[in-house]
Amino acid sequence: MKGFWHDAVEFFPILMSGVALTIVVTIGSLLLSTALGLIWAMMRVSGIKALSMLSASLINVIRGIPIIVLLFYLYFVMPDLGVTLSALQAAILGLGIAYSAYQAENFRAGIEAIDKGQIEAAQSIGMGWWLTMRRVVLPQAVRIVLPPYGNVMIMMLKDSSQASTITVAELALQGKLIASSTFKNTNVFTMVALMYLTMSIPLILLVRHFEKRAGKK
């Protein structure tokens, strides 16, 4: 750990540029996975058999492919099919799709946890499927869904490091580049680890807050 503080000061700006990309990838794929997950979950609970089965198979396919393979596919294979994505686009798309499966299952569990009487009450005042979802089911499901959603956020933050495998210069890749050019493995990777931890802590606190709120009811 010799000269840790000296190295820390020197490498900090480069690592911070990695942090910026890490945050972009995380937020981008979080938004995408949330939107896709919501769509899969809605299809799943729509009561229309074709949609429900389509969603179930999509989720299984996505769950069955490692994130890293999905990333390779988007970044290295898609150009052969005439679709060229930048590394950043491929990373956000890949992580977003990969995590949409987990988001969907989480959302579905939340929706299905709502008392059936709530849905009947909504129907009895003339609400259709969509209005029942929007006004009655989803607002109540949010409370149930938020704690696991927070955990997904933490996992996504860490899994954004997989974008390094397709040349996105986020925190992990920046660390690796510095380390391999300076041989200061210990100092550099300790810094990288601390920076991930620093970003995770607010999320961990957020999850705890969500859990307390969900528990209160």
Added chain:
Amino acid sequence: MIELNDVHKSFGQVEVLKGITASVQKGEVVCIIGPSGSGKSTILRCINGLESYDRGEISVEGLKVDRDASSIVNIRTQVSMVFQRFNLFPHRTVLENVIEGPLFVKKEPRAQVYERGRALLARVGLAEKADVHPPQLSGGQQQRVAIARALAMQPKAILFDEPTSALDPELVGDVLGVMRKLADDGMTMVVVTHEMGFARDVADRVLFIDGGVIVEQGPAKALLNQPQHPRTQDFLRRVLHPL
């Protein structure tokens, strides 16, 4: 205004309604009594399309009840329902529960809906609870909110599915009081209940249902005081004199 003609309904292998034929006139209060599992609640749930039925026909003011047709929304806005377990929306305030239907389903003007919502809460004796959330209320209060929510739709009839069965005994009176006032005001009501006193005093007609068929029906006082069918006699004896 509500007509049931030879209605059959099965859950899997079990036939719960075996040919129900009945009608409810405008302004009439009809109580449905009978043992648990006899199909009483299922009848109500079929009338406003919460359940489908297999055979026969149900119509409300000449409009056929078909839960897969878009007309079901029309029927549900005309025939409200009050549930045994209240089923209020816990994430909305009492007033928001009451105005939800008129505001978002019937799309009535906001100011008018709020005004009517508050008036209805006053009518069920809960004006001062408008801004609290349902879980903070007693069961009896929640059920009165549910009645206000049903009334807010300005329905032509209200279906009550054992409205007092989930209440502590000392809270039953408040809810029955509100229902009696509604009956006095001429509301068409179909009430599944075990409250024989309410049935005798408030109902125009009583249907006794057992095993998915109407065993006996008639004017409330006559049926409850001098039941003709042995099964009705047996049921009433058990309910009125459990010891």
